[in-house]
Amino acid sequence: MWEFEWTAPEGRRHVKAEYWRASGTEYFVYASSKAADWPEMVPILTAMTENAIPPGPSRTRCGPRTTRRGTRAPPRTSTPDTPTGRSASSSPSRPGRCRTRPGFDPARVLVEAIASRGRRKLRDGILAVLFGLFVWASGPSVVLFTWLVLAVALVIPSIWRRTFNVALKAAIVVVLGAFALAGLLIYLIGAIDPQATEDFTGGYYGDYYGPADGDEEVWTYVSIALVVLMLAVLVTDRLVVRSLLVERFGYRARNRPPADPFTTECPLLGLCPPRLVRQLHRYRDAEQSPQDAVPLFVHRGYNPFVGARLHRESWSMALPLDRLPKDHKPDGTPFDELTTPSLYERVRAAMAVLQESESLSPDRRLRELSIREAVFASSAELIDHVHQPESVVYLRGLDRAPERYLPPGEVAALRRQPREWARYYLCFQVETWDRDLVMSSYLHAAVDASTLYLEWTPCVLPPVRDRYRAVDKLPAGVAAPIGQALLRLLRLPVTI
Numbered sequence: 001m002w003e004f005e006w007t008a009p010e011g012r013r014h015v016k017a018e019y020w021r022a023s024g025t026e027y028f029v030y031a032s033s034k035a036a037d038w039p040e041m042v043p044i045l046t047a048m049t050e051n052a053i054p055p056g057p058s059r060t061r062c063g064p065r066t067t068r069r070g071t072r073a074p075p076r077t078s079t080p081d082t083p084t085g086r087s088a089s090s091s092p093s094r095p096g097r098c099r100t101r102p103g104f105d106p107a108r109v110l111v112e113a114i115a116s117r118g119r120r121k122l123r124d125g126i127l128a129v130l131f132g133l134f135v136w137a138s139g140p141s142v143v144l145f146t147w148l149v150l151a152v153a154l155v156i157p158s159i160w161r162r163t164f165n166v167a168l169k170a171a172i173v174v175v176l177g178a179f180a181l182a183g184l185l186i187y188l189i190g191a192i193d194p195q196a197t198e199d200f201t202g203g204y205y206g207d208y209y210g211p212a213d214g215d216e217e218v219w220t221y222v223s224i225a226l227v228v229l230m231l232a233v234l235v236t237d238r239l240v241v242r243s244l245l246v247e248r249f250g251y252r253a254r255n256r257p258p259a260d261p262f263t264t265e266c267p268l269l270g271l272c273p274p275r276l277v278r279q280l281h282r283y284r285d286a287e288q289s290p291q292d293a294v295p296l297f298v299h300r301g302y303n304p305f306v307g308a309r310l311h312r313e314s315w316s317m318a319l320p321l322d323r324l325p326k327d328h329k330p331d332g333t334p335f336d337e338l339t340t341p342s343l344y345e346r347v348r349a350a351m352a353v354l355q356e357s358e359s360l361s362p363d364r365r366l367r368e369l370s371i372r373e374a375v376f377a378s379s380a381e382l383i384d385h386v387h388q389p390e391s392v393v394y395l396r397g398l399d400r401a402p403e404r405y406l407p408p409g410e411v412a413a414l415r416r417q418p419r420e421w422a423r424y425y426l427c428f429q430v431e432t433w434d435r436d437l438v439m440s441s442y443l444h445a446a447v448d449a450s451t452l453y454l455e456w457t458p459c460v461l462p463p464v465r466d467r468y469r470a471v472d473k474l475p476a477g478v479a480a481p482i483g484q485a486l487l488r489l490l491r492l493p494v495t496i
Contacts, residue, residue, distance in 0.1 A: 005035055014038040016045060040320065040450075047451045048318040107283040114280065115265035118272045123237050124496070127230055131496055134226040137219045151494040152176045154487070176494065227489075234488050238481035282401060293405035294373045296394060304376035308440045308459030316455040321447075340447045341415050344426055347443060351428055369430045374442075375406055375414060381421030394422065418446065436463040 002017040012035040019028050029048050033041040138144050159172050248264075262269070262284065269277055297304060305311075321338070328334055336342065354366045377394055379402075385391045386398060393410050395402050406414075414424040426443040438461035446453040488495070 010034070012036075014041075018045075018049060043448075044318045044320055044451050047446065047448070047453045048316070107280065110283060111262055111265060111269070111280050114272050114276050115268045118268040119237070119240070122268075122271065123233060126233050127492065128496055130226050130230045130233070131492060134223055134230070137226065138223040139219075143223070147490075148179075148493045151491045152179070154491045155494045230492065231485060231489050234485035235482055238485045239478065242478070242481050292408075294375060294408075294411045296403055296406050297374060297376050298379050298382060298394075298402040299376060300379050302378070304378075305440075305442060305457060305459060307461070308438075308442075309461040310459060312458045312460055314455075314457040316453070319452040319454070321450050321452055323449075338447055338452075339416070340445055341412070343445050343447055343452075344415060344443075347445075348426060365432050366430060369428065372427050372429075373411065374425050374427050375411065375422055376425060377402075377422040385421055390419070418444075433463065437461070 001019070003015070005012055005014050007013075013032060014035045015030075015032045017028070017030045029045070031041055031045040031048070135144065156173055156176060160169055262280070269280070299306065324335065348371055351369070351371055355369050357366055358364055382391060382395055382402070383398070386395055390410075393403060393407055411424065414422060418424060423444055426445075427440065428443070429438065429440045431438050440459045440461070442457040442459070444455040
C-alpha cells in the first residue's frame with residue numbers, strides 16, 4: 001500500500017495506491033484527488049476495493065513492488081473533468097471467465113461425451129489385449145520391428161503439427177526415434193548373432209513367454225489372425241462413428257425428431273462409472289427450468305465466466321455522484337431516485353432497443369441479442385458459509401449439488417446488496433457468423449448516495465478449431481472409414 005501527498009502545479013494532491021495478489025492474479029487500485037477533497041474520495045476508493053474480484057477480505061497484501069502484469073487503467077476509468085479534479089481507476093490484471101456456453105443442451109452433450117468415452121475405452125481395451133497377444137505370438141520378429149518403425153514415422157508428423165512448443169516437439173521426436181532405433185538394433189544384433197541376443201535377455205522371453213519351438217508356421221497364422229482382428233475392431237469403430245454422424249447429426253437427422261441419447265446410448269452407459277451416470281441423470285432431471293428463473297453458477301477459484309472464453313479489455317470504474325440542486329424536473333415531476341435495481345432496469349431497457357436496430361449489424365443479428373440475469377457464487381466461499389441461514393437457497397447440504405436456480409427474493413436482495421461470496425450480473429450475448437462466434441458481456445453495478453461502481457467484462461467465444469471439425473466432413477461412402485482404420489492400424493504400436 002502506498003499513500004502520500006505531493007505538490008502539483010494546481011496545488012497539493014493526495015494519492016493512495018493499493019496492491020494485492022490472490023490465486024496468482026495481481027490487482028492494483030489507484031485513487032488521487034486534491035488534498036482538500038480527499039475525504040470525498042475515500043468512499044469511492046472503498047467501493048472500488050470492496051467490489052474488486054476477488055473480494056477484498058480474501059486477498060493477500062503485499063508491500064511496495066513492481067507488478068509483473070500490467071496495471072494500466074482501462075479506457076474511461078477516469079471521471080469526467082470536475083472542479084475538484086478527482087480520478088480513480090481499478091483494473092484487475094486477469095478478469096474472470098463465464099462457465100456457460102450458448103446453444104447446447106448440457107444433458108445431451110454430456111451423455112454423448114460419456115458414451116463416446118465408454119466406446120473409446122472399450123475399443124482401446126480390446127486392441128490392447130489383441131496387440132499384447134500379437135507381440136507374444138510373433139516374438140521379436142522383423143514384422144514387429146518394421147511395424148514399430150513405420151508407426152513412429154507416421155506419428156511424428158502428426159505430433160509436429162499439433163504441438164506448438166518446439167522443445168516438446170524435439171523431446172517427443174527424440175524419445176520415439178530412440179525407442180524405434182533401440183528395437184531395430186536389438187533385432188539386427190539378434191539376426192547377426194543370436195547368441196548375443198540370448199545373452200542380453202538371458203533367454204527369459206524365449207524360454208518362458210515365447211511360442212514353442214517347431215511351431216513357427218502355426219504362430220505366424222495366429223499373428224496374422226490377430227492383425228485381422230485388430231483391423232476389424234478399428235473398421236467397426238470408424239463405421240459406428242460414421243453411422244452416428246449420418247443418422248443422428250447428419251442430413252438424415254434434419255427431418256426427424258431428435259433422438260434421446262439416454263435411450264440410444266443405454267448399453268454404453270451401463271459400462272460407464274456410476275458416478276458419471278448419476279451426474280447425467282441430475283442434469284436430465286433439471287432440464288425443465290422454472291419460468292423467469294435466475295440461474296445460479298457455482299465456480300471454483302476467482303474465475304466465474306468459464307464458457308465465455310477470451311476476455312477483451314474488461315474494466316471497472318468508480319464515479320462520484322453529486323446530488324442535483326433541484327428536486328423536481330422542469331415539468332414539476334420529481335426525479336427518479338438512482339438505485340442499483342433501477343440502474344439495471346434502465347441498462348436492460350437500453351440494450352433491448354438494440355434488438356430493433358436495422359443498420360447497426362449485418363442481417364439484423366442483434367435481433368437475437370439475449371439479455372438475461374445470472375448469479376455467480378464461489379464454491380469455496382459457499383462451503384465456508386454453508387451453515388448460515390442465507391446459504392440454504394444456494395446449497396442445502398454438503399452431500400448435495402448446488403441449486404440450479406435462486407428464488408426471486410434472494411435475487412432481488414443480491415441486486416441491491418451483493419454478498420461476499422455471491423454476485424448478481426446482467427448478461428448480454430449475441431451469436432454471429434452462423435453461430436460460430438459468440439460475444440458476451442457481463443455487467444455488475446452498485447450504487448449508494450455518493451458513488452456509482454461499474455464493472456464490465458466483455459468476452460469472445462471463437463469458432464471451433466478446424467481439426468475438431470474434421471469428423472463432420474466424413475464422406476458418405478465407406479471407403480473413408482476403412483482407410484482411416486488402416487492408418488490407425490499402422491500407427492497402433494505407438495498410439496495404443
